[in-house]
Amino acid sequence: MIKIATALSVMLIAATPFAAQATPDDDLKAFRSYFTKKFPNVPVNDFVNGVYAVDSASREQWEAFEEFPSYEIAVDNGEGKFNKKFANGKGYADCFPNYKKGIKQNYPYFDTDSGKVVTMESAINKCRTDNGEKKLKWKKGAITEISAYLASLSRGHKTNVKVPNDAKAIAIYNRGKKHFYAKRGQLNMSCADCHYYYSGSKIRADILSPALGHTTGFPVYRNKWAGMGTLHRRYGGCNKQVRAKPFKAQSDEYTALEYFHTYMSNGLELNGPSQRK
Amino acid sequence: MRITAHITTTTSIVALIGCLGFAPSIASADEAADLAAGKKLSFDRKKGNCLACHEIAGGSLAGNIGPPLVAMKARFPDYEKLRAQISDARTNNPNTIMIPFGPHAVMSSKEIDLVSTFIYTL
Numbered sequence: 001m002i003k004i005a006t007a008l009s010v011m012l013i014a015a016t017p018f019a020a021q022a023t024p025d026d027d028l029k030a031f032r033s034y035f036t037k038k039f040p041n042v043p044v045n046d047f048v049n050g051v052y053a054v055d056s057a058s059r060e061q062w063e064a065f066e067e068f069p070s071y072e073i074a075v076d077n078g079e080g081k082f083n084k085k086f087a088n089g090k091g092y093a094d095c096f097p098n099y100k101k102g103i104k105q106n107y108p109y110f111d112t113d114s115g116k117v118v119t120m121e122s123a124i125n126k127c128r129t130d131n132g133e134k135k136l137k138w139k140k141g142a143i144t145e146i147s148a149y150l151a152s153l154s155r156g157h158k159t160n161v162k163v164p165n166d167a168k169a170i171a172i173y174n175r176g177k178k179h180f181y182a183k184r185g186q187l188n189m190s191c192a193d194c195h196y197y198y199s200g201s202k203i204r205a206d207i208l209s210p211a212l213g214h215t216t217g218f219p220v221y222r223n224k225w226a227g228m229g230t231l232h233r234r235y236g237g238c239n240k241q242v243r244a245k246p247f248k249a250q251s252d253e254y255t256a257l258e259y260f261h262t263y264m265s266n267g268l269e270l271n272g273p274s275q276r277k
Numbered sequence: 278m279r280i281t282a283h284i285t286t287t288t289s290i291v292a293l294i295g296c297l298g299f300a301p302s303i304a305s306a307d308e309a310a311d312l313a314a315g316k317k318l319s320f321d322r323k324k325g326n327c328l329a330c331h332e333i334a335g336g337s338l339a340g341n342i343g344p345p346l347v348a349m350k351a352r353f354p355d356y357e358k359l360r361a362q363i364s365d366a367r368t369n370n371p372n373t374i375m376i377p378f379g380p381h382a383v384m385s386s387k388e389i390d391l392v393s394t395f396i397y398t399l
Contacts, residue, residue, distance in 0.1 A: 186381050193374040202340040204329045 024163040024173055024263060031264045035212040039200065047213030048271045054200045055207040062275065071148055071221040071273040074228050078149030081142060086131045092146070095127035102154035104147070105270050108259050109162065110169040117172050117259045120147050121230055122250055138249035139236070144219040144228035144273075151219065151272035159216060159270060161263045172252075176260030179253060180211075185244030191257075194238075215262040217274035224277065231258055315395025318388050325384065325392050330375065334399060342374060349399045360393040 022030075036044060039054055046053045052062045082099075085091045096103055107120040118126075124146050125135045136143040163173045180191045194203065195211040202208075218231040225233075232254045236246035247253040319325040320336055328336045332345035339345075353359035361368055364379035364386075378384045384392065 186383060187376045188381055189374055189376075198342050198374060201342045203342060204340045205338040206340075 024170075027177065028264060028266060031212065034196070035199075035210050039210065045269055047210055047265075048216040048268050050213065050217060050274075050276065051207050051209035053213065054210060058207075058277070062277070065275045069221065069273075069275050070223075071219075071228060071275060074145045074148040074219075074221065074273065075152045077142075078145035078147070081146055082149050086128070086133050088131050090131050092124070092127055095123070095130070096150070099150060099153060102157045102270075104151050104154035104272070105157035105160045107161075108255065108262060110164055110166065110172070110259075112164070112166065115168045117169075117255050119250065119255055119258055120150065121232075122255070138230065139233040140225070140227055140229050144230055147230070148219050148228060148273040151270065154270045155272070157270050159262060159265045159268050161259070161266055163259075163263060172256045173260055173263065175253070176256035176258065179257045180260055185239065185242030187242040187244075189242045191238065211261065211264065213265055213268050215258070215265050216268050216270050217272045217276075219273050220276045221273065222276045228273070231261075311391055312395050312398060315391035315393070318384065319392050319395055324388065325378070327392075327396075333396075346396060346399050349397050353397070356393070356397055359397060360389065363393050363396065364389050 032044075035047065036042075042053050049059075049062075052059045082092045093099060104120055107123070108117045110116075111118050121138060121143055124143060125138075129135060136146075163169050183190050183193075191211065194208045195214065199208050199210040215231060218234075219228050220234075221228050230249065232249035235254050235257060236249065239246040316335070319327045319333065322329075327333060327346070328339045330340045330342035332339040332341070332347075334347070349359060353362070365377045366373045366375035367377055376383055378392075379386065379389055
């Protein structure tokens with residue numbers, strides 16, 4: 001069954017009609033105006049609250065959770081880990097000299113030298129391997145604690161992702177955009193089906209969150225996970241729901257998706273880490 | 278299993294009534310079993326899972342992505358059109374979110390028949 005699902009999803013991605021002419025800036029304007037028209041009563045910066053921006057019924061319960069948030073301990077642990085020196089005497093602060101001012105709003109960014117997009121998590125692990133330390137696991141655990149700490153220092157900063165006029169950067173952006181709109185999996189649904197076209201509708205008992213503002217609150221503590229997870233952990237879960245084979249966390253595919261997905265929230269304030277059901 | 282048991286009971290009742298001389302045809306026992314099976318498949322999260330998107334009488338916690346499934350005979354005078362919609366909704370709307378149950382082998386042709394038969398009673 002899994003094999004069928006993968007084969008189908010590959011076929012479908014190839015078959016999806018796709019116009020690449022629009023610039024990232026055009027896309028952003030269209031994306032923004034779609035959601036502000038669809039949800040005229042939601043102030044733009046409220047989209048950072050995910051489904052709770054459009055689901056008044058569960059908002060109160062969520063606000064109560066946020067009073068004593070489960071991610072608080074992750075932030076504390078993250079601070080401790082961040083400040084612990086590596087075996088070579090250096091530390092994370094040497095890799096992220098401006099961390100106290102808040103840096104997460106600039107991730108993911110396109111690195112001209114390598115021609116690749118760098119995510120917050122990939123930068124954390126690169127800092128480690130550059131200093132002779134082992135990589136942390138990508139989706140949960142220590143890496144989410146460190147990124148939760150860095151996210152907490154970036155609260156209130158506006159998402160500021162840049163797609164420079166560089167063929168490689170644009171290609172990565174377009175790959176992410178394509179992932180977002182392409183039908184996939186045995187159930188044949190795209191991210192856009194659930195989080196764009198039908199955002200605000202109910203799928204079974206769950207209201208679907210708008211994709212605008214999706215990225216601002218990560219990493220999140222999810223009750224269902226009984227722990228913290230990265231954005232790529234969530235991507236994997238959403239791919240599995242439609243019976244598509246998930247990609248690996250920090251794969252080129254999910255990094256491209258994160259690049260597009262975060263760019264769409266440019267100008268919205270970071271509010272991570274956050275709490276989800 | 279339960280379906281088989283159900284068939285047996287219904288059939289024996291039919292047989293009994295049959296002796297009394299006013300038997301509904303055996304086909305109606307089969308029909309009842311088919312409808313029960315169709316309903317079960319429609320509600321099963323691993324099969325139709327229609328409630329994810331449609332309100333259906335008898336189901337709870339339904340989503341509202343698609344229209345409530347009511348008055349199906351009025352909306353689909355032609356049963357075959359309904360079956361086609363359930364088998365592959367892309368025929369009517371190429372970009373539909375509704376799952377292509379037939380072509381993607383989420384349900385077999387027989388299962389789609391059962392689901393369609395049940396939905397047609399709504």
